[in-house]
């Protein structure tokens with residue numbers, strides 16, 4: 001048997017495979033076992049019957065839940081749908097996983113915090129979401145933690161990559177359409193590359209499978225399970241991120257005009273949802289437990305830009 005692979009014939013059920021993180025996971029998880037990624041018609045996260053039926057039909061050893069309701073501003077006016085997908089679906093997944101003895105990997109967000117203070121948040125720090133999205137994600141974390149399923153929750157932040165809907169691609173598009181970009185400079189955090197997160201997740205599953213060989217999956221997960229912060233290393237602001245991206249693109253695409261990037265305060269950029277001003281996550285638990293250090297956001301930014 002290969003190190004860290006799933007036992008023969010066992011499957012990983014991946015939700016959200018068309019998303020940023022799910023798209024990367026569908027590539028990296030294949031190296032570890034058979035991946036089944038039902039589309040959102042087959043497995044609608046807003047519909048608990050379809051979740052139960054799909055899980056019972058597939059009988060996975062792992063459920064990797066990268067599907068979510070991620071429209072932060074829209075969630076303010078659609079709280080029911082946000083909670084259905086980000087909280088109720090996660091509760092259902094936990095119940096079904098427990099019935100099968102499957103492990104669950106779930107993703108959460110820096111937006112579970114209120115953003116007070118200037119220090120990076122640890123896993124044990126008090127939560128206090130200031131948006132519907134953040135509150136719905138926190139409810140999902142709680143539902144899974146209280147379930148009897150073995151689980152791991154990776155709280156990440158500011159996810160981006162070469163594909164999908166994200167801040168980097170929005171900014172690069174706007175930078176070619178406008179004269180100036182005004183970007184908030186008083187929200188602090190770290191951009192996280194979707195591929196780095198997928199690679200980390202895959203390594204963690206491999207580590208658990210190696211441990212499971214001696215003591216079984218349940219015990220391996222009860223040793224390793226719980227919440228881990230997993231955001232890019234280093235820190236910046238949305239303004240710092242946009243500035244670095246535009247500067248690098250200017251060098252890469254000489255001759256193309258890019259907008260000037262101007263720093264503004266959050267109050268000058270009104271949005272339906274409130275965002276935390278401190279989104280910094282302390283990821284040392286991930287490093288200590290799994291030996292994984294997330295890439296510095298500046299290094300991953302260069303890699304992502306080279307793929308565009």
Ligand SMILES: NC(=O)C1=CN([C@@H]2O[C@H](COP(=O)(O)OP(=O)(O)OC[C@H]3O[C@@H](n4cnc5c(N)ncnc54)[C@H](OP(=O)(O)O)[C@@H]3O)[C@@H](O)[C@H]2O)C=CC1
Nearest residue numbers: 016018019020021040044045046067068070107156158159
């Ligand atoms: N994006 C970010 O900046 C951050 C994300 N996270 C968390 O990381 C995880 C992955 O996020 P990310 O990859 O960026 O998200 P995306 O928005 O890129 O992808 C979300 C995925 O969920 C799917 N989905 C949405 N609604 C349903 C539904 N009703 N039924 C089935 N599938 C559905 C989407 O399908 P479709 O393509 O069909 O819409 C898509 O595949 C999430 O848990 C998110 O909360 C945490 C911190 C930051």
Ligand SMILES: Cc1cn([C@H]2C[C@H](O)[C@@H](COP(=O)(O)OP(=O)(O)O[C@H]3O[C@@H](C)C(=O)[C@@H](O)[C@H]3O)O2)c(=O)[nH]c1=O
Nearest residue numbers: 070072109110156157158159167182183184238269275
């Ligand atoms: C486009 C734009 C945004 N902004 C601000 C708004 C906001 O405060 C910040 C980032 O904008 P976004 O809409 O990309 O941010 P947002 O959708 O809130 O991003 C969040 O998504 C969810 C899913 C998460 O879990 C979080 O970690 C975080 O990544 O930049 C500007 O200041 N100027 C601009 O021109």
Ligand SMILES: [Mg+2]
Nearest residue numbers: 070071072073
């Ligand atoms: Mg957004």
